[in-house]
Amino acid sequence: MSPPLLRIDNLCVRTRDGGLLVDDVQLDLARGEMLSLVGESGSGKSLTAAAILRLLPRGLVATGRIAFEGADLLALDEASMRAMRGGRIGMVFQNPLSALNPTRTIGRQIADPARLHVGADARQAREMALQMLAEVGIPDPKARIDDYPHQFSGGMRQRVAIAMALVCHPKLLIADEPTTALDPIVAAQILELIGGLRRRHDMAVLFISHNLAVVRAHTDCVQVMYGGRTAERARADVFFAHPRHPYGRALLDAAPDLATVVAAPPGYALPALPGQPPDPLARPPGCAFAPRCPAVAPDCEVAVPPLRRLERSEVACLHPVATPAGPRVPAPEAPMSASTHSSRPSLLEVRDLVVRYDRSRTILDGLSFDLAAGECLGIVGESGSGKSTLGRAVLQMVAYQGRIALQGHDFATLRGRAFRDQRRRIQVVFQDPKESLNPRLSVLHSVAEAARLAQGLPRDASLAAARTLLERVRLGAALYDRLPEAISGGQAQRVAIARALAAKPALVVLDEPTSALDVSTQATLLNLLRSIGRAEGLAWLLISHDLAAIAYMADRIAVLRAGRIVELAPPATLVAQPHDPYTAALVAAATG
Amino acid sequence: MPPWARTALSRIATAALSLWILVTLTFFLAHLTPGGPAYAILGMRATPVGVNQVNMRLGLDVPLWMQYLTYLGHLCTLRLGYSFLLNQPVAHLIVMYAANTLLFTSLSIVVGTLAALAIGMVQGASWNRWPGRLIGAWQLATYATPSFFIAGMLVLVFASTLGWLPAGGITDAHMTEPGPLSYARHLVLPVATVSLIVAASLSRYFGQSVAEELERDYVRTARAKGLGLRDILRGEVARNALRPFITLLGLYLPALFAGSVVVETIFDFPGLGWLLWHAALQQDYPTLIGVVLLIGALTIVGNLAAELANAALDPRLRSRTLA
Numbered sequence: 061m062s063p064p065l066l067r068i069d070n071l072c073v074r075t076r077d078g079g080l081l082v083d084d085v086q087l088d089l090a091r092g093e094m095l096s097l098v099g100e101s102g103s104g105k106s107l108t109a110a111a112i113l114r115l116l117p118r119g120l121v122a123t124g125r126i127a128f129e130g131a132d133l134l135a136l137d138e139a140s141m142r143a144m145r146g147g148r149i150g151m152v153f154q155n156p157l158s159a160l161n162p163t164r165t166i167g168r169q170i171a172d173p174a175r176l177h178v179g180a181d182a183r184q185a186r187e188m189a190l191q192m193l194a195e196v197g198i199p200d201p202k203a204r205i206d207d208y209p210h211q212f213s214g215g216m217r218q219r220v221a222i223a224m225a226l227v228c229h230p231k232l233l234i235a236d237e238p239t240t241a242l243d244p245i246v247a248a249q250i251l252e253l254i255g256g257l258r259r260r261h262d263m264a265v266l267f268i269s270h271n272l273a274v275v276r277a278h279t280d281c282v283q284v285m286y287g288g289r290t291a292e293r294a295r296a297d298v299f300f301a302h303p304r305h306p307y308g309r310a311l312l313d314a315a316p317d318l319a320t321v322v323a324a325p326p327g328y329a330l331p332a333l334p335g336q337p338p339d340p341l342a343r344p345p346g347c348a349f350a351p352r353c354p355a356v357a358p359d360c361e362v363a364v365p366p367l368r369r370l371e372r373s374e375v376a377c378l379h380p381v382a383t384p385a386g387p388r389v390p391a392p393e394a395p396m397s398a399s400t401h402s403s404r405p406s407l408l409e410v411r412d413l414v415v416r417y418d419r420s421r422t423i424l425d426g427l428s429f430d431l432a433a434g435e436c437l438g439i440v441g442e443s444g445s446g447k448s449t450l451g452r453a454v455l456q457m458v459a460y461q462g463r464i465a466l467q468g469h470d471f472a473t474l475r476g477r478a479f480r481d482q483r484r485r486i487q488v489v490f491q492d493p494k495e496s497l498n499p500r501l502s503v504l505h506s507v508a509e510a511a512r513l514a515q516g517l518p519r520d521a522s523l524a525a526a527r528t529l530l531e532r533v534r535l536g537a538a539l540y541d542r543l544p545e546a547i548s549g550g551q552a553q554r555v556a557i558a559r560a561l562a563a564k565p566a567l568v569v570l571d572e573p574t575s576a577l578d579v580s581t582q583a584t585l586l587n588l589l590r591s592i593g594r595a596e597g598l599a600w601l602l603i604s605h606d607l608a609a610i611a612y613m614a615d616r617i618a619v620l621r622a623g624r625i626v627e628l629a630p631p632a633t634l635v636a637q638p639h640d641p642y643t644a645a646l647v648a649a650a651t652g
Numbered sequence: 653m654p655p656w657a658r659t660a661l662s663r664i665a666t667a668a669l670s671l672w673i674l675v676t677l678t679f680f681l682a683h684l685t686p687g688g689p690a691y692a693i694l695g696m697r698a699t700p701v702g703v704n705q706v707n708m709r710l711g712l713d714v715p716l717w718m719q720y721l722t723y724l725g726h727l728c729t730l731r732l733g734y735s736f737l738l739n740q741p742v743a744h745l746i747v748m749y750a751a752n753t754l755l756f757t758s759l760s761i762v763v764g765t766l767a768a769l770a771i772g773m774v775q776g777a778s779w780n781r782w783p784g785r786l787i788g789a790w791q792l793a794t795y796a797t798p799s800f801f802i803a804g805m806l807v808l809v810f811a812s813t814l815g816w817l818p819a820g821g822i823t824d825a826h827m828t829e830p831g832p833l834s835y836a837r838h839l840v841l842p843v844a845t846v847s848l849i850v851a852a853s854l855s856r857y858f859g860q861s862v863a864e865e866l867e868r869d870y871v872r873t874a875r876a877k878g879l880g881l882r883d884i885l886r887g888e889v890a891r892n893a894l895r896p897f898i899t900l901l902g903l904y905l906p907a908l909f910a911g912s913v914v915v916e917t918i919f920d921f922p923g924l925g926w927l928l929w930h931a932a933l934q935q936d937y938p939t940l941i942g943v944v945l946l947i948g949a950l951t952i953v954g955n956l957a958a959e960l961a962n963a964a965l966d967p968r969l970r971s972r973t974l975a
């Protein structure tokens with residue numbers, strides 16, 4: 061058997077003060093193979109990838125052995141290491157806009173590695189860049205090569221970034237969440253592209269992703285990370301058929317899967333993973349997953365379980381999961397109230413909504429729909445289709461034509477105080493929770509401030525109201541005094557929801573509320589939103605490009621394209637018989 | 653009207669408005685102070701008759717608001733009036749003294765900015781580590797020292813003690829008197845003083861901007877392509893770090909002109925600063941307002957130039973500005 065292309069042994073990444081962020085990771089990647097690193101936020105996936113190219117953030121140190129094509133990367137001198145980067149190993153990052161230099165043409169940026177590593181002169185390098193642009197599917201490369209990054213769409217930029225990583229035909233591509241910032245259809249195209257290039261150039265891919273549906277569809281091997289360690293590794297088919305590590309299993313279960321979600325009975329709740337990810341600076345002596353593990357036993361907390369072979373997988377667990385991942389067993393939940401949306405009176409009425417920018421560009425082009433109290437309406441659509449603009453129009457944050465009425469009162473007819481009071485009954489939660497919180501207010505005061513502003517409560521009453529709200533979003537009292545910077549993304553999103561609820565809204569607009577969160581956090585949050593909505597009779601307008609998440613939450617889904625609703629139906633109907641070609645593509649992308 | 657024309661018009665209107673406010677403020681402030689040019693011209697022993705005569709000759713015997721309107725009227729036809737003090741048209745004076753200042757400050761700016769770029773690059777690349785911190789300490793120290801003290805120290809060392817350079821004192825504003833070589837020697841210490849100050853404050857901004865750019869994602873991409881730190885600094889970071897720097901330069905330069913007052917006075921260098929100082933002392937307000945106006949106009953032109961330079965550097969702004 062030939063040695064693997066990349067072999068990592070005992071990789072550790074430490075901070076200066078001794079914190080162990082990546083702990084004894086092993087990894088094998090054969091020529092031409094694609095391996096996915098999965099695991100929740102902070103599990104050490106990116107640090108492992110960065111250690112391979114020796115691009116760790118300043119202050120972090122890697123030890124161990126990283127053998128690539130026979131050389132030990134951690135022992136190479138800086139010049140040889142530079143020859144590896146971009147020459148033998150290419151890398152693509154998550155955010156395709158910020159990863160490109162805004163003030164250099166893409167042609168020059170793609171040509172850099174060619175000049176550096178194969179000694180091409182300017183003309184040859186440009187020729188190579190042109191070829192690569194054509195290969196990654198940029199139409200008319202000759203006309204685009206001198207354009208700047210801002211002149212491309214998100215998906216196109218990611219193609220440019222891939223061209224840049226591959227111009228020297230490296231044998232290994234490291235892709236750290238290359239599709240997370242993209243909408244699912246574009247993401248699917250990018251993955252197709254990577255797959256094709258991989259086969260054509262016999263290139264191995266180390267792929268990092270939150271999205272298990274994507275991993276399942278595209279990769280050969282899966283390696284699950286938890287708390288800086290390898291929890292499990294196996295071939296993808298083996299892993300998805302039977303995840304052995306309780307964490308791997310929980311991750312798989314927590315990911316909303318379109319087919320399961322749509323077919324599930326009314327009481328179905330996502331099996332979310334309770335608890336918090338481990339703190340890398342305060343590790344338990346035994347298994348890091350023990351505090352959250354359903355199968356935990358006394359021996360788990362004695363010593364760190366080593367990675368052991370178990371049939372066709374390798375698992376770091378003393379009590380591996382015995383049953384294969386069959387069809388999902390829906391967990392019981394409080395039965396839904398009997399009334400259905402059609403019989404309920406309309407809460408929000410939108411008629412012939414038109415939004416234009418610059419007088420000429422039409423963003424929304426005559427939308428009409430109704431939303432009942434307690435209903436969740438999902439809005440999906442590709443980027444640029446007008447989803448967020450719709451949310452903003454409902455929130456009265458952009459000028460529009462047409463009628464938007466809440467509880468029968470048309471906003472256009474309201475003035476002054478009446479308008480503001482009515483407007484306050486619609487609240488919003490945005491994608492990036494930390495951006496929307498005041499960095500200098502503690503969790504408790506942030507919510508109390510919202511209660512004070514919205515309900516005019518005195519100080520004590522607003523603090524009491526804030527406590528009740530924080531309990532309702534199930535945020536522990538230990539977090540009340542923390543500042544936004546010291547809480548996780550999922551926790552911050554709960555604070556944002558509590559703030560929205562403080563205004564006693566009738567309708568909450570959720571604009572991509574979970575897309576910045578990882579799978580298990582997302583599941584917890586979705587369950588929370590659903591139970592709050594049902595308990596309070598709140599209506600949600602949920603905007604997202606994650607069809608599975610929307611199908612799980614929503615009573616009906618509206619598909620937006622070019623500013624129009626092209627389809628409006630309950631999730632099951634939409635998924636079973638998509639009428640619009642875009643819906644069909646979306647369903648296909650979500651099922652992998 | 654096309655949008656760019658509307659933008660241009662509103663810019664010009666704003667500029668004119670700010671200049672008018674500036675003129676008015678200076679005019680009334682200058683007239684509010686007791687005494688008056690007559691005393692400055694005739695000395696403190698002047699007789700009332702003499703003062704009246706002088707005031708009549710200078711047009712100071714009519715009510716203040718009429719003087720103001722007359723002055724504004726003259727300004728609109730670009731007549732800056734006559735200097736009470738030096739008995740010459742203000743426009744002449746300004747051109748002559750401004751030429752000296754221009755030479756002196758532009759030399760200082762060129763030397764100071766070049767030094768700032770080099771120092772800032774080193775500082776930005778080693779932010780929070782030793783060369784960077786050392787530079788930071790030097791910047792703060794220079795910043796906290798008043799310019800007259802820096803000038804004084806330079807004079808003490810290079811003029812008084814070592815005797816290498818003159819401490820100042822060109823009396824002829826035309827600069828014909830001491831000859832070009834001597835003129836150049838007279839310039840060295842003032843230029844050194846101002847360059848030092850410019851280099852210290854500007855290098856801090858540039859250093860910070862370089863350090864910020866180095867944190868950006870595209871730098872990580874560049875490293876992942878195999879570029880070394882030098883290539884990254886030169887090829888990727890410098891240009892992007894220059895953009896905020898140039899905006900700042902546009903704001904900073906006019907202030908520098910104004911700041912040259914102190915240095916010019918210390919070295920007795922006949923530039924605009926010197927003129928401003930003496931005009932203020934003698935309540936020679938046509939000259940005073942003329943100089944203030946020039947500095948105001950330079951501020952506005954400086955901002956505009958910075959905006960244009962930035963647009964040229966940044967393709968995103970370029971398309972927006974042209975659109």
Ligand SMILES: Nc1ncnc2c1ncn2[C@@H]1O[C@H](COP(=O)(O)OP(=O)(O)OP(=O)(O)O)[C@@H](O)[C@H]1O
Nearest residue numbers: 075081100101102103104105106107108117120340
């Ligand atoms: N520069 C740093 N200094 C100290 N700790 C760090 C640094 N960078 C990352 N960490 C910590 O290292 C751990 C692993 O981080 P890493 O970025 O590898 O996670 P990840 O699995 O890629 O997460 P995500 O899915 O959110 O990208 C986290 O606990 C993180 O807080």
Ligand code: SF4
Nearest residue numbers: 347350353360377378
């Ligand atoms: S070792 Fe124990 S605690 Fe850890 S995952 Fe396995 S069963 Fe759970």
Ligand SMILES: [Mg+2]
Nearest residue numbers: 105106107236
């Ligand atoms: Mg990561």
